[in-house]
Ligand SMILES: NC(=O)C1=CN([C@@H]2O[C@H](COP(=O)(O)OP(=O)(O)OC[C@H]3O[C@@H](n4cnc5c(N)ncnc54)[C@H](OP(=O)(O)O)[C@@H]3O)[C@@H](O)[C@H]2O)C=CC1
């Protein structure tokens with residue numbers, strides 16, 4: 001029997017920066033290389049504030065790959081509004097700096113377009129609530145580009161974490177997760193997006209979404225926690241003196257679900273309240289640690305090899321059980337590695353296509369609620385450390 005041809009999913013790209021280029025490069029990799037047969041992605045429009053940049057982007061990232069005459073040709077626009085009005089687009093990707101996510105996503109949503117918006121999805125939780133309300137009103141799909149969630153490794157780690165059987169490691173007790181990069185901030189111009197508060201600079205909003213995503217994927221989503229948001233958020237921040245953004249940020253989250261009825265195989269006393277802690281760190285001045293995350297559980301530990309946004313390996317270590325020798329010693333371990341073509345931004349694109357075709361307004365895997373938990377944590381940390389955006393940067397500052 002002939003295999004059905006994949007359906008074409010048509011993207012409009014907002015902005016021509018570094019990330020937009022990387023995303024498009026991944027998007028146009030043949031999906032069969034990652035065993036995806038139902039969708040093929042095409043870029044049909046690119047918009048920049050400067051039409052020359054849009055033209056160059058199409059030449060550099062699109063025309064080199066979409067050569068076939070049957071392909072739709074990508075249109076280059078010199079304004080974002082022109083792209084929002086393009087009838088040939090199934091979804092808009094927003095790759096502007098953090099504080100420009102809100103206006104760009106809002107423009108697309110109000111034009112009736114589905115949206116995939118870079119992380120952090122907005123500058124604060126009020127902006128996010130406003131976008132979610134607009135997306136629902138206009139009946140369009142909206143998702144934060146939390147690409148880590150769609151990595152093949154994450155699915156496997158979660159199986160081991162949520163598994164009550166032989167392979168399982170028991171309930172998570174504490175997660176340590178760190179995503180840091182030495183950007184040498186003192187050498188950057190003060191208007192660079194990584195250090196300029198007008199563009200939402202700082203370690204937490206740029207790098208912090210990843211350690212926090214790991215906390216949400218391993219603890220918030222754990223069956224024993226059942227999506228209860230953290231009951232406590234505590235932070236410690238070192239500022240980048242020249243601009244006042246956060247340079248090193250540590251966040252401790254406590255999750256507790258007193259009504260947990262999930263019973264792991266290691267429980268001998270029946271269902272009991274669930275508690276777990278996440279200790280998360282990001283820095284603009286030091287390189288990534290290895291492993292990038294450690295999930296310590298009742299019966300063992302899962303080490304996530306760095307870098308945690310797109311880890312391609314993990315190691316599971318099991319502790320001695322009762323009567324198996326010295327308590328706490330590792331009795332066995334195994335490592336799994338993952339390989340795929342591209343950097344890994346394309347997995348989330350496949351999810352978007354399937355959700356849109358399925359008529360969904362949000363992804364079941366990374367839905368609005370998870371982005372809201374994330375932005376609420378970031379709001380609270382900024383409140384605790386006194387990171388106040390300059391006047392006018394936040395487009396929404398309270399619940400309407
Ligand atoms: N998922 C991931 O792995 C990564 C995600 N990101 C996210 O992507 C976003 C963009 O980051 P990155 O590509 O590094 O940034 P860049 O500065 O390289 O690109 C941002 C682009 O946004 C457009 N833009 C619109 N308004 C502004 C403005 N006021 N100031 C500057 N640029 C503006 C510009 O495009 P134009 O002139 O064409 O309109 C610019 O090229 C960030 O939110 C970041 O968090 C970044 C890196 C990795």
Ligand SMILES: O=C1OC[C@@H](O)[C@H](O)[C@H]1O
Nearest residue numbers: 019119181194206207309
């Ligand atoms: O998401 C990201 O991951 C990689 C970093 O280089 C980048 O600054 C950040 O936005």
